[in-house]
Amino acid sequence: MANEFPFEISPMFEGERVRKDDMFVELAGPKSRGFELVRAASVDEIEDGKFTLIGPDISEMQEGSRHPYAMIYRIAGKLVEPDLEAIVERRNHDFQNYIQGYMHLNQRYDVWVRINKDAIKKGLKSFEQIAKATMMLFKNELPFIEKIEATYVTNPEEVEKQRAEAIKIYEARDARTRGLHDEDVDVFYGCTLCQSFAPTNVCVVTPDRISLCGAINWFDGRAAAKVDPEGPQFAIPKGEVIDKISGEYSGVNEKAVALSGGEYSRIRIHSFFEYPHTSCGCFEVVGFYIPEVDGIGWVDRDFTGTAPNGLAFSTMAGQTGGGKQIIGFLGVGVNYFRSPKFIQADGGWNRVIWMPKNLKEKIKADIPPELVDKLPTEEDVTDLKTLRDYLEKKQHPITQRWTKEEAAAETVAEAPAGAAPEWSMPAPAMGMPVGMPMVPMQFGGGEGMKLTFKNAKITIDRVVLRSKEK
Numbered sequence: 359m360a361n362e363f364p365f366e367i368s369p370m371f372e373g374e375r376v377r378k379d380d381m382f383v384e385l386a387g388p389k390s391r392g393f394e395l396v397r398a399a400s401v402d403e404i405e406d407g408k409f410t411l412i413g414p415d416i417s418e419m420q421e422g423s424r425h426p427y428a429m430i431y432r433i434a435g436k437l438v439e440p441d442l443e444a445i446v447e448r449r450n451h452d453f454q455n456y457i458q459g460y461m462h463l464n465q466r467y468d469v470w471v472r473i474n475k476d477a478i479k480k481g482l483k484s485f486e487q488i489a490k491a492t493m494m495l496f497k498n499e500l501p502f503i504e505k506i507e508a509t510y511v512t513n514p515e516e517v518e519k520q521r522a523e524a525i526k527i528y529e530a531r532d533a534r535t536r537g538l539h540d541e542d543v544d545v546f547y548g549c550t551l552c553q554s555f556a557p558t559n560v561c562v563v564t565p566d567r568i569s570l571c572g573a574i575n576w577f578d579g580r581a582a583a584k585v586d587p588e589g590p591q592f593a594i595p596k597g598e599v600i601d602k603i604s605g606e607y608s609g610v611n612e613k614a615v616a617l618s619g620g621e622y623s624r625i626r627i628h629s630f631f632e633y634p635h636t637s638c639g640c641f642e643v644v645g646f647y648i649p650e651v652d653g654i655g656w657v658d659r660d661f662t663g664t665a666p667n668g669l670a671f672s673t674m675a676g677q678t679g680g681g682k683q684i685i686g687f688l689g690v691g692v693n694y695f696r697s698p699k700f701i702q703a704d705g706g707w708n709r710v711i712w713m714p715k716n717l718k719e720k721i722k723a724d725i726p727p728e729l730v731d732k733l734p735t736e737e738d739v740t741d742l743k744t745l746r747d748y749l750e751k752k753q754h755p756i757t758q759r760w761t762k763e764e765a766a767a768e769t770v771a772e773a774p775a776g777a778a779p780e781w782s783m784p785a786p787a788m789g790m791p792v793g794m795p796m797v798p799m800q801f802g803g804g805e806g807m808k809l810t811f812k813n814a815k816i817t818i819d820r821v822v823l824r825s826k827e828k
């Protein structure tokens with residue numbers, strides 16, 4: 359059947375990149391608009407295999423041009439229910455990446471597609487070819503889909519109009535988990551869909567933590583595991599609670615460890631620093647530790663500038679992804695900001711010290727009211743100096759941590775000579791990411807030295823001790 363297409367279709371093309379110089383056309387992405395959406399329908403409503411295009415086709419597009427792009431699928435079958443929409447929608451990313459010369463990135467309203475010039479030379483000329491191949495894959499790989507039809511949109515006004523409706527649908531899906539919490543359920547759900555490019559990544563989806571791609575919530579995981587228990591989404595019985603605040607459970611540790619190929623041994627679902635959740639690369643937002651203020655900044659895909667640490671989203675995303683536990687960076691879905699357990703092991707919102715204006719606007723209603731004006735954006739601060747000044751001026755709760763650290767440092771400095779002095783590392787350095795700038799360590803005077811590390815994770819290649827010259 360695949361022979362009817364002028365391109366090869368295989369999982370081996372997943373991960374294929376279309377660079378700017380090789381690109382015939384760019385669709386949606388950071389400089390345009392788009393979305394993908396799947397809706398469940400009844401069997402009688404769907405004309406199986408039907409394709410509709412609203413707007414210009416590939417053959418009418420100029421080489422090097424950029425266009426808005428929406429992909430809408432309607433699916434039907436005896437087992438198809440609205441709870442499956444998000445799971446099926448997430449597979450659009452996989453299946454479209456099976457198409458040689460076609461690159462699909464991200465999800466929902468963040469999709470970004472490029473078509474390679476070679477694909478055009480080989481005969482790709484219509485979105486119908488793409489849609490038919492994708493629909494074929496949906497039906498082959500997800501047998502509960504009995505009928506499917508697709509509408510693709512490239513007309514700018516129509517994309518805008520339908521995108522606004524799609525966003526309401528995503529929000530309604532996300533809102534379903536608001537009244538449900540981790541302690542209310544015995545089972546979480548896992549997803550290994552992204553192991554094709556991040557082999558050790560296992561997403562753990564709980565009522566209080568949406569997937570980092572933002573596309574799969576607890577209800578979606580449950581629906582997927584029910585309809586295809588051997589598929590990439592599966593149940594994870596919670597097991598024993600090891601630590602309630604950080605969200606560590608014996609069942610999660612067992613399952614995630616087994617599926618990560620032993621890459622790590624523990625996961626704490628609501629922790630930023632200790633045994634954090636892995637990040638595959640599909641995250642909507644990256645959190646990054648700033649040791650100079652002992653706080654955590656967050657940057658989303660849409661932000662094109664640099665954060666106060668001087669780094670852009672793309673640079674930090676490169677550090678964060680790959681399916682490893684990276685101390686000091688964490689990928690999350692936007693909806694995780696709405697969780698009552700948002701990084702609660704590390705101080706929750708009181709630890710948040712920066713985010714881009716657009717992201718802040720998006721989640722403003724969920725920021726604790728007393729913090730809204732204390733949380734700077736790129737409009738308020740530009741670097742670490744202005745960030746620190748802003749936080750101090752606004753009396754952001756993070757400044758209380760500074761006060762405690764300074765007091766601890768003074769106590770050490772005033773320790774009587776001859777007493778065994780404590781060697782103290784200020785809290786900013788605790789659990790700090792490797793390679794991040796470090797706050798100077800504090801040493802007391804006196805004869806011997808006693809090192810005390812509390813909850814610290816430190817890697818030291820070499821320590822050189824020299825006696826003081828008299």
Ligand code: SF4
Pocket residue numbers: 448549550551552553559560561569570571572573574638640641
């Ligand atoms: S980011 Fe996680 S939940 Fe989303 S598709 Fe990838 S593995 Fe699944």
